[in-house]
Amino acid sequence: MEKRQKIYEGKAKILYTTDDPGLLIQYFKDDATAFNAQKKGTIAEKGIMNNRIATKIFEYLGREGVKTHFVKLLSDREMLVKRVEIVPVEVIVRNRAAGSLCRMLALPEGLELDGPTLEFCYKKDELGDPLINEYHIRALKIATDEEVGKITKMAFGINEALKKFFLKLNIELIDFKLEFGRHQGHIILADEISPDTCRLWEVGTGKKLDKDRFRRDMGNIEEAYQEVLRRVTR
Numbered sequence: 001m002e003k004r005q006k007i008y009e010g011k012a013k014i015l016y017t018t019d020d021p022g023l024l025i026q027y028f029k030d031d032a033t034a035f036n037a038q039k040k041g042t043i044a045e046k047g048i049m050n051n052r053i054a055t056k057i058f059e060y061l062g063r064e065g066v067k068t069h070f071v072k073l074l075s076d077r078e079m080l081v082k083r084v085e086i087v088p089v090e091v092i093v094r095n096r097a098a099g100s101l102c103r104m105l106a107l108p109e110g111l112e113l114d115g116p117t118l119e120f121c122y123k124k125d126e127l128g129d130p131l132i133n134e135y136h137i138r139a140l141k142i143a144t145d146e147e148v149g150k151i152t153k154m155a156f157g158i159n160e161a162l163k164k165f166f167l168k169l170n171i172e173l174i175d176f177k178l179e180f181g182r183h184q185g186h187i188i189l190a191d192e193i194s195p196d197t198c199r200l201w202e203v204g205t206g207k208k209l210d211k212d213r214f215r216r217d218m219g220n221i222e223e224a225y226q227e228v229l230r231r232v233t234r
């Protein structure tokens with residue numbers, strides 16, 4: 001698959017066109033940011049690890065019946081994906097309180113939630129990705145009600161599938177972020193799922209195996225990603 005031109009560069013990935021107009025190459029960088037890019041750094045080999053981890057997760061979700069943009073792994077840092085129109089909403093599912101939910105509601109980290117929660121954040125860097133609800137999404141024509149319904153159903157379904165997937169690896173899925181895209185009139189899962197976009201705690205020890213180690217300067221970041229990769233590929 002021939003790589004043509006760069007069409008988008010985000011904080012952690014780059015998208016390139018290919019000789020097929022329906023397909024893009026998603027390239028994973030080592031760059032890491034946090035708190036809306038106020039904190040910047042690199043995590044050695046992160047791109048390689050996240051590309052492999054995201055591949056394993058997309059393959060698993062595909063087997064579970066989830067429609068995703070993933071086509072195939074191409075190289076160390078590249079996967080082939082379907083070209084979609086991204087819905088500019090970050091969809092966050094939480095099983096335990098952590099991160100911004102703890103800050104917003106003064107909750108203790110790790111508090112078990114009585115059933116999973118769902119949040120939408122408007123993807124607008126200049127605003128710091130503000131929390132919005134389905135009325136804002138409708139009022140601003142960000143997505144149709146039908147799309148929001150589909151996204152909600154898919155997000156909770158993906159949560160159930162991923163909780164099961166990680167539990168088998170002795171990892172608890174605390175929360176995660178998804179992005180969806182429009183593809184041939186349907187909503188499909190896009191972007192990536194990796195330790196950059198999930199909170200993953202080792203069962204028993206509570207050890208953090210995700211980007212919180214970078215956000216909070218906890219050290220052993222590469223080792224944590226490596227550990228997730230080792231478990232998902234074993």
Ligand code: TMP
Nearest residue numbers: 098099100101175176177196197198199
């Ligand atoms: P939060 O607690 O900071 O809102 O994050 C919730 C989850 O979403 C966590 O697993 C990290 C992930 N996330 C992203 O992938 N990208 C983002 O820009 C943000 C804010 C969170």
Ligand code: ASP
Nearest residue numbers: 011033034035036037038
């Ligand atoms: N990646 C996001 C940023 O740069 C936030 C995060 O993951 O904490 O700000």
